[in-house]
Amino acid sequence: MHRTIPLFLLALALGCENPEVDPGPPPAPQNAAAFDGEVLEAITEARTAAETNPTSAIARRTLGLLYLANGGPSEASEAFRQAIVLNPQDARAWAWHAMANEKNGAVEEAIASMEQARQLAPEQRPLWWRPAFWKLEAGRPEEALRDFEYVGSLETPGRPAADGAAHRIGQARCLLELDRASEAVTILEDLQRLINHPYARYLLSQAYRRAGRGDEAERLVFGSNFDPPSYPDPWMDPVDDAKRGLDGRASRIESLLTAGRLGDASELLAEARGRWPESVPLLHLQASLHDRQGQQPARIRMLRQAVRLDPNNAASHHNLSVAMQQAGDIEAALTSAHQSVKADDTFAPGWLQAGRLTILLRGLDRGAQQNELASIQVALVPLDRAFELGVENPQDHLMYGHLLFRGARLDDAERILGRLIERPDAPPQAWAVLSELYEARGNLNAALSTAIDGANRFPGQPDLMRIINRFRNAAPSGGNP
């Protein structure tokens, strides 16, 4: 049998290419000027290969991938069509043809091509959920729901697949679309056990609201700026690998880093940096890789190089500052933070970092200090600027509100904290600090009710319980004040 299998594969490989069919000339760029030099070079090379081997489906596929990955979906669609003409058994070519068509706005054609792909490779889960999302977006939720449910049925019970979030999110969205919010809630509650993603919580909060469970929606924390989750699809790797140009390479490296594929990221980085040795974005990515590998000195070296290459890049100074802080050199970190805002005085993260470091340097994080008020005022200067420019993270709002309170800027502190507790992602300490602020102002009713509000939102939270108990103990009857 050991000879049989290779023969079988050979038959598939040879037998399915159709040398009798002329698929047409490999597509040329519709607008050559629109492609970057490196992309154009690769396209020209791939076209030449396809012309030299006119019956090679693989050559057309390679050309299609280059177009698909580098912003030429029309040309990609044609190249994949030709690959399919030469080898109609190539499920990947069908799938990529579908993706090119979808990018081109030809959704129905895309769905039809994906249908062909999954007839050839029915075990590939993305070939089911990807077009199901397209159907959902095209306003066909019933049909999409059937597909998502089918992908779910492929899963081993109790063992969610790596891309298991895809069909669950898809199913829930279909159910929401069909005004079946209660069923969506069940699926999304189950999803929370599978992934920890703000989008999943956002979707659940919407489902709660539509199911008439507004109170439960209020309690969900999901922030206000997030990207949707991405779902693993191994057939997308060749598309990512075909990305050319600095931006393409950088985005591929970033996605590898995000996926924790540090070895692949390292390899691609070495290749890219050989080509663009002075690219600051690549140095940032290299620094990020070193960080993930726990190599702090190397990380700092990279960021210093980035700063040398482009002294006006505020992000480089800021990233160096963060690295220095993590390395324990707070003074050097503060210098870099100052350099960051010197390079761009509208760069909020730089001001925020300067404020944070001032807090550390002046020991404001370690309780009461000598000349505390003066130190707080120094720290508030960059923080005021950062918040004027815009800061998103609720923890930073808490830090700022707390410092304003300690700095006796009670109106400002009340404004910041009052708004913070209205955010769905507010931390419980926000209620505690605001309660103490009201107490400091002598408004004991507001102080207690704020602490109770917080405790209702975060039952049993120690800081809030301590405040509530203190009020209870202080009450004349020992009961509720």
Add this chain to the structure above:
Amino acid sequence: MTRTAFLLALLAILMGCDQSPSPPRATQPSPTETPQPWFKDVAGDSGIDFVWHSGADDSFLMPEIVGGGVAMIDYDMDGDEDLYFIQGGNMATAWKEPQRNTSGNRMYRNDGNMRFTDVTDRTRTGDGGYGMGVAVGDIDNDGDPDLYLTNVGRNTMLRNDQGVFTDITDESGTGDTGWGASATFVDADLDGDLDLFATRYLKWTPDTELTCYSPLGGEDYCSPRNYLSPAVDIYYRNLGDGRFEDATVAAGFDQANGTGLGVIHADINGDRRPDFFVANDGMRDLLWVSHPSGQWKEAGMERGCAVDDEGIAKAGMGVDAADIDDDNDFDLIVCNLTGESDSIFRNDGDYFVDITGRTGVRAATRHATRFGLAWRDFDHDGWLDLFEANGAVTRQNAPPHEDPYAQSNTLLKGSENGRFSVLDHGLSPNDVLTSRAAAFGDLDGDGGLDIVIVNRDAPITLLHNVHPYRGNWIGVDLRDASGRPAIGAELRCRLGERTLLKQVQRAGSYMAMSDPTIHIGLGEHASLEDVTIRWPNGHIAPLGRLEGGRVHEVTSASSNGRSEEKK
């Protein structure tokens, strides 16, 4: 070769190839259809020679790809809408010395029959800032409409005194120096005068400009995300004596920042006070909901209209609000970048539901970058249609025009089943430009809604509604006691079995102001029944039946059931 191996190989060939799926066919052009277009571009014969000059050279300064605006404004109070265009020019000059930026804004008087005359000099409306958007409203209750111009740099307030405008920016206190975009006047605090809400796009100066590159290679315009400098929108409260106060913080509008490009107001929560929906570019959209404290609270995420159903904060540009499902509340639409569809958010009371997919709009709108838009009933069949003015912001791979940013505009026909379908024949196929602002209204009084569109570095487009089979229609022009359009007034009525909700609204679209007259397609019906007005002061006035085929002018003083014919 053994027999088994041969058979297996043969089987593989037979199984694999004989039942092969058919390869897709190369795209074939569809048979030519020649139905009648809905619109005809009459700009060439209109007397309007305005071109929005971006000033683009090779610097790729961000404002060059964002502007500019247009307003329909009856500045001379003769009963028809005149046109006011906002100019860009040379960014560097406009930034440092606006008085030397000679391109200037232009005012065109409507002479009827889609003909216009440039009256910029005599009206003194040629502001020299690098212009973006415009708001129209009678700020001093003298009956004539005033202008607020948003610029990259200092904004300008022009007071209209019987057709001649005076710059009152300093005395009014409205000269915000940020990058202004869309703006709107509305009586937000219900004290009887118009307040002003203006979006701010980015904290930007020519000195903070960045160098960005196209994914296709070469330099190109940046994304707002590159700047990391969103801004807080601004709210000016009208003090009633010609002055405004910056009440942004007091009213709570500093709670969230963004990259505001579009804004619309509507009473979303039914408390009579206007709420504001702001389209942000590359950031979550904001919904400012009025609060009993007198402030506004940002509730976009909570109410489900800040991001789309996929959780994506898209590149919001133009906006509109209308009751598209006849359930007596305002739904929202926001348009976005190529690859991102529009988002249609259905108002379900306490929250919004993203219904873009089921309306057919998701698939229909992703092909282009959309800016000016409106839900209007262009064919008067009783169902709102959707028009969008399109143009890319980064170079396209295969542009259909020598302008690498040019894209064709989109017209979608609305229907009874709640779906919108692309109407390929509705617009001229030659209409491929880099379009931005679009304003909507009946410019020639023939009952059809016309569209004026600003194009980047190209003549304007003036779409005259020439639909050959329009249904019946009605216009209702609601005015308050001082004679100005009663912005925010709501009209409820019956049309056959349906219940409609409309409002007096100039804002929406993108950096534009439209005709505030309520315009309703009646289809086969001859009239509206059970018409009721809710004036901004809360007074409810039943008007009964209104006959179609004309514009009814109703003032709050005469809202005792009688209507007066306007034209």
